[in-house]
Amino acid sequence: MRxxxxxxxxxxMNGALALRPQIxxxxxxxxxxxxxxxxxxxxxxxxxxxMQAVVHMKxxxxxxxxxxxxxxxxxxxxxxITKDTLIIISSVTGTTQEVVAAxxxxxxxxxxxxxxxxxxxxxxxxxMADHAVIYPMNEQLKFFMTADRLMYLAGEYPDYNDFxxxxxxxxxxxxxxxxxxxxxxxxxxxxxHHNDSMHYFVGAGNQWGATYSHAMCYWEEQHWxxxxxxxxxxxxxxxxxxxxxxxxxxxxxxxxxxRPLSERVAKFLPxxxxxYTIIDTKDYELPGISEKYRGHLSPFxxxxxxxxxxxxxxxxxxxxxxxxxxxxxxxY
Numbered sequence: 659m660r661x662x663x664x665x666x667x668x669x670x671m672n673g674a675l676a677l678r679p680q681i682x683x684x685x686x687x688x689x690x691x692x693x694x695x696x697x698x699x700x701x702x703x704x705x706x707x708x709m710q711a712v713v714h715m716k717x718x719x720x721x722x723x724x725x726x727x728x729x730x731x732x733x734x735x736x737x738x739i740t741k742d743t744l745i746i747i748s749s750v751t752g753t754t755q756e757v758v759a760a761x762x763x764x765x766x767x768x769x770x771x772x773x774x775x776x777x778x779x780x781x782x783x784x785x786m787a788d789h790a791v792i793y794p795m796n797e798q799l800k801f802f803m804t805a806d807r808l809m810y811l812a813g814e815y816p817d818y819n820d821f822x823x824x825x826x827x828x829x830x831x832x833x834x835x836x837x838x839x840x841x842x843x844x845x846x847x848x849x850x851h852h853n854d855s856m857h858y859f860v861g862a863g864n865q866w867g868a869t870y871s872h873a874m875c876y877w878e879e880q881h882w883x884x885x886x887x888x889x890x891x892x893x894x895x896x897x898x899x900x901x902x903x904x905x906x907x908x909x910x911x912x913x914x915x916x917r918p919l920s921e922r923v924a925k926f927l928p929x930x931x932x933x934y935t936i937i938d939t940k941d942y943e944l945p946g947i948s949e950k951y952r953g954h955l956s957p958f959x960x961x962x963x964x965x966x967x968x969x970x971x972x973x974x975x976x977x978x979x980x981x982x983x984x985x986x987x988x989x990y
Contacts, residue, residue, distance in 0.1 A: 659841045661969045664834055671830035674796035674803075678822065681800070682807050684773060684789045689811040693771070694742035695722035696808065701729060701756050704748045704797065706871030710957060711746075711801040713864050717915060719809045728760040741769040746804060748774070748797045752781020761786050775800045798868070798957055821951055828946035829955070836942045837962040844966025847908075847935055852974040854883060857906040858897065860923050862890035863916030868957050872964055880979040881971055890919035894926075903932045911938040912956030937963055 696715075698708030708725045715723045726736055739745070745764065749757060752774075764770050765786060774787035777794040784790040791800070810818035851857060857877060861869025866889055873887035888897045890909070901907060907927060911920040927934045939959040944952060972979050984990070 659838065659966075659969075660845075660973055662837065662841075662966075667834055667837070668830050670795050671799070671833060674793060674799045675826055675829065677791055677793055677800065678803050678807075680791055681803050685804060685807045686811065688744055688771065688773075689808070692742070693744045694740060695724070695738060695744070697724055697726050697736075697739055697743050697745045697770070698801070699726045699728055699731070699745050699747050699757065699760060701727060701754060703871050703875045704754075704757070706867040706875070707748065707797045707801050708746075708867070709870065710798060710864050710867035711805050713866060713916075714802060714954075715805050715809065719812060719814045721808060721812055721814075723805075726760075728754075728756040731760045732756070732763065739764060739768055739770055743768075743770040745770045745772045746774075746801070747772065747783065747787070748776070748801070749781070749783050750777045750794070752776045752778050752783040754783070758782050758786075773804070798961070802954075817951075820948075821954070824947055824951065828944070829958075832944045832947065833958055833962050836944075836959050837966060839942060840963040840966045844963065844968075845970045847967045848970030848974055851906055851935075852881075852883075852971045854885075854906045857883065857885045857908065858888055858901070859885060859908050859910070860888045860890055860893055860897075860920065861910040861912075862919040863912055863914040863956075864953070865910045865912045865914075865920075865957050865960055866890075866916075868960060868964075869910055876964070876968055876979075879982070879985065881968070881975065882977065882983070883971075890916070890923050893923045898926070898930070901927070901931050903930070905931055905933055907931055907934040909934065909936050910960055911936060911940075912953065912960065913939050914953035914956055917953070 698711050700708045705727055712723050712725050747757060761772055772787045774783055774790040776784040776790050776792055779792045806815055806818060809815040859869050859873045870887040873885040877883045877885040909920055909924045911924055924936045939956045942959055
């Protein structure tokens with residue numbers, strides 16, 4: 659398997675799961691103190707993860723929760739963000755300039771409580787946060803653990819303990835198994851699409867944020883391949899008219915409640931397109947995970963599959979995913 663370190667992957671995911679007591683300690687204090695709403699604030703990939711957290715919560719909880727783009731906040735503000743708001747952020751470097759500016763503005767002008775996930779200690783964002791958890795990678799998992807604790811304390815997630823018992827025992831090794839099974843498929847998809855002039859990615863539900871991120875942060879930013887992300891619910895309100903026989907389209911069919919929206923696209927495409935790929939999480943086993951929790955884990959299954967595709971696209975195009983033309987290279 660190209661660029662795959664099984665031990666590193668297992669250690670990383672189990673390490674993230676082991677953060678749950680630390681996350682819970684802070685969230686429990688916030689719950690006891692009281693808060694008015696939850697704002698997930700980000701930009702780029704963290705904005706995408708924030709969208710996933712909100713979709714995950716909105717069908718399960720009455721807690722007011724919303725996404726705020728950091729750069730938009732700087733010019734428009736948001737009256738829903740008050741001193742009683744819990745703001746959740748994430749940053750690899752802890753120095754993302756737009757997020758730093760937004761949090762600085764919020765702390766000075768509003769006084770909200772900020773909970774941060776940062777990969778590196780002693781950074782601007784880590785130092786501005788009321789509480790920071792320092793641990794690299796697995797942003798979606800850290801966000802979901804936070805959301806789940808909030809809902810559990812609100813009395814809206816009775817399966818919380820049962821779910822995380824299964825997660826602690828089976829999650830990491832299952833995702834590794836998914837990656838192994840998807841490796842050949844990932845190579846085939848990469849060989850077919852590594853030089854696409856345009857590629858449409860379609861997703862829904864708790865996979866929509868990652869669909870948005872995969873098109874923008876991976877194919878555009880890291881592979882320099884033109885792409886566009888489309889919500890499954892919106893596909894039939896414009897996008898279908900630009901799809902023809904040769905258009906490259908990938909549809910993510912997860913197992914959450916919005917699965918029918920993506921199934922609808924997947925069933926329609928064969929009528930008009932001969933260049934589509936359907937990725938369905940039902941094709942991958944998750945031993946030890948109850949059927950009712952599989953939808954919760956769909957984004958992590960897709961992530962493992964996408965990582966296999968990306969590893970081979972990178973190799974075929976001889977373009978390291980770490981190289982940027984402009985991001986953090988030019989002032990803008």
